[in-house]
Amino acid sequence: MKPEIKAANDLLDALNALAHRPWTEHEVVKAVDHALAPLPPSAREAMVSLSLQKLRSDPERAPLVIATFALALSKSYDGTPLTLSEWKELRDLVRDCADELDMDIVTYVMSLVMEYRSMEED
DSSP, rough: OOOHHHHHHHHHHHHHHHHOOOOOHHHHHHHHHTTTSOOOOOHHHHHHHHHHHHHHHHTTTHHHHHHHHHHHHHTTTOOOOOOHHHHHHHHHHHHHHTTTTTTHHHHHHHHHHHHHHHHHHH
């Protein structure tokens, strides 16, 4: 298994465990930082913020969405369906962190976003 896929799976497992019990912000930070260590701090901070928001608003779906974002940010998107709103969140995250992200990641994620958008218009 590729390291980035293992990291996303570990993040999914960690967030699933947190979603089913009371959790602390520190635990979320630790899970995201561990899984996304290769990314710049701004991207990890944005992912932590999204994780906290999603765990509060939809603890059942949050782990899958955040792990899918992690896969996209590691250029290993697996086709997991995201809503239009989730695609916009991923787009905004990459746009906000584009100055620090590797250009290959920016290009990869933005092409996924555009591909999804074109499918929505059909």
